Amino acid sequence: MINDLIKQIGYRFLFKNVLKEYGMTLGYVFHTEEIFDKSVFESLMHFCQEYRKLTNARPICALMTPLNPRVREGMRIHNVSMDEFAGRVQLLAEHASIGYHGHFWFHSDEFKNGTAEIRCTNFLRSAVEAQVGEEVQWFKSMNIRHNNVYAPGWWLMNAELLAILRCNGFDVDFSFSKSLWFYNAYSHALMKRHYIRAGEPFVLKTRRGDVTCIQNFIGCHGTAFPQDFDRNLSSLLDPDYREIIGVVNAHDTDLIGQGFLDNTLNCLRYLQERYNAAIVGYDELVAQARMRTAKILPSA
């Protein structure tokens, strides 16, 4: 309550039109982890439909597949069959662009043990390689297009993972971020070394081919104050780089939170009206990023 009051007063004077000098092209990525839960799935479907009505664009739903042990466990608890899950993804694909979202494990049976999850500082190539291969196979077998797009958690990205993804056909990535909240040892060092600014797309060369990297700006902006977006994004931006392109992200489970949907749509409307932000779908986002990419960099 006090926080809200402070914001209400503060935003009357601060961060007003702070992004007006910037041209913004934005996409929206959902880390789609729990659509085995019917209420999450229905909320996500509803959001995607409303999002399309407002923006004329589709959000990106980066999916954890049913081969991921955490999803498998959720399906078991919610009594959702493999076919039913695939059916939900097919329905989702009518309103969103599907991508791939990875959580990787040392041993799939031990996924509840926190140390079993592979992160940037305990990376094990063989385990990740095996899991990506299996999950990509699932997309193929279900005839679901992943659009060659990968949106991971911030906790895991490195040159090895990029090479594994590229080897499996993924050539668009949404993991890099200038936000310290999404800090990753590898991506942070790489962007620093090559003077990558917030909102600047770039291409990384892996030993298996090129990957277009579109930055993830900040997390979901589901608060009642759209100015939160201005405040958070402006703290990342470089005044010398004004045509920014990137995505914001949320989890499908965030939609269960009270007011998230309305607040998010309100924020997007605000960005469109106040800053003339272009909120675009996957194809447009990637096309724009590739057109603007000036830096082609080694991934390692």
Place this chain on the structure above:
Amino acid sequence: MGYDIRPLDIFNSQTKEDISRFLNVVFEQDFSGDELRLKTYTESKAFPSLYMGAYDDDELVGFNCFISHDLIYNGEIVNSYQTCLSSVHPNHQGTIFISLMEEAKKILRQRGAGFIFGWPSRSSHLVYTKGLKFRDDFLGIKFNIPASTLVSGAFFTKWSEEKELSIDDAFLQNDFQLLQLKQQRFGDTIKVIHDENLVWGKIRTRKVGFFTLKYFSVGGMIVSNPYLLRNTFAKLIREHAITWVQVILHHSHTMAHLFKNPIPSRCFEPLIVFDLNVRTSGRTRFNFMEGVKDVY
């Protein structure tokens, strides 16, 4: 005197009994039942732990354990071994231990092991470094972080965009494997704090004057986001009734710079290393914390 030096099967009941009897005499600790297995046996991706014994006729008179560790180096497993429970019967001192260790080196080299490492006691340290040519490596560094969210922040480096965190070319302790080993022995005593980062360890006690104080000894950590590390520790402090959090890392640990204000300690045993199939040097980085030790 010729000794029969050979690997031991700790799942064989007779051998288990021999080892237990022997260790109980040498260490004056209870190693009966499954204590040895719980303390030292790891199922590795490569090979399990190795147990070597020296027999004089039918009597076990020398013993050494090598805990199998799947260390991670640049995204690959490097199976390496921690030497521990080095022991010779008081009536059989001499070259028996050197012979036993040399035989173990042969076996481990054939297994493709990276290196042998350990923290021997003061009494056996010279045998390792002089007699067995182990390299004496650095000591650890210790941080005692007060269990108060008001002041604990002073023990963390303020993270900013200019700073970097690297694990390149560092041997990482395998926290997944270690936690399984420690949990099978200590059960719920091992605590895991998990948010953006992960810290695991156990609550220990220390007598200070008339008081017995509880502190949290960190066994290992997986730091994904150094910016939020102090929040992870704040969560640890909130969730446990402790007086301080003790963090001990090997001197070369690539995340040592995340902490501030180390305190000197005279109690550290230095890490010793013997290369088998991997070449290490005084500049090699070992991301080792207390949890990797057999005695933790």
